[in-house]
Amino acid sequence: MARWRENGGSNIGCILSFVLLLFVVFVGIRVVPTRIAVAELQDFCEQQAERASLPGYDNDNIAASILQKAREKNLPVKKEDIKVTRDAGRVDIVVKYHVMFDLGVYKYDWPVEHNVERILF
Numbered sequence: 534m535a536r537w538r539e540n541g542g543s544n545i546g547c548i549l550s551f552v553l554l555l556f557v558v559f560v561g562i563r564v565v566p567t568r569i570a571v572a573e574l575q576d577f578c579e580q581q582a583e584r585a586s587l588p589g590y591d592n593d594n595i596a597a598s599i600l601q602k603a604r605e606k607n608l609p610v611k612k613e614d615i616k617v618t619r620d621a622g623r624v625d626i627v628v629k630y631h632v633m634f635d636l637g638v639y640k641y642d643w644p645v646e647h648n649v650e651r652i653l654f
Contacts, residue, residue, distance in 0.1 A: 564634055570606035571632065575647050577602045578626050582651040585624040592617040599628060608632065622653050 581595045596615045603610035609630055616627045628647040633640060 560636060563636060567608075567632055567634070570608055571645055574599070574603055574606055574608060574610075574628070575649075578628060578647045578649045579651075582624050582626050582649045585619070585651065586653040592619065595624075595626065599626070603628075603630075619653070623650060624653055625650050 578599060581590075581598060584590050585595060595617045596612070599615050600610060600612055609632065610628060611630070614628055614630045616625075618625045626647070626649040628645075630645055632643045632645055634643060
C-alpha cells in the first residue's frame with residue numbers, strides 16, 4: 534500500500550530548502566561582485582594616499598585617478614563625491630557614494646564611505 538506515508542517523509546521541506554538556496558545564490562550573484570569592487574576601490578584609495586608625496590601627485594590627479602578606477606569598476610562615484618585635502622604633512626582622501634542593490638522584490642541602498650588618512654614623507 535502507501536508506505537511513503539509511514540516513514541514521515543515530506544517534500545515540502547525539500548522544496549522550501551531549494552527555494553531558499555536559489556534565493557541565496559541570486560543575492561550572492563547580485564551583491565558579491567559589487568562588494569569586491571568596493572573593496573578594490575578602498576585598496577586603490579590607500580595606494581593613492583601612500584603615493585601622494587611623490588612628484589606629480591597633486592590633489593586633482595589623485596581625485597581623477599580614483600574617479601577613473603571607480604568607472605572601471607562600474608561604481609556610481611561622481612567627481613563631487615571625492616574630497617582630497619592636504620595639511621601639515623598629511624593627506625586625507627574621503628569618497629562617499631551610494632550603491633543600490635536591486636534584489637527583485639527589495640531595493641537596498643548601501644551608503645559607502647572610504648576614508649583614508651596618511652602622513653606625507
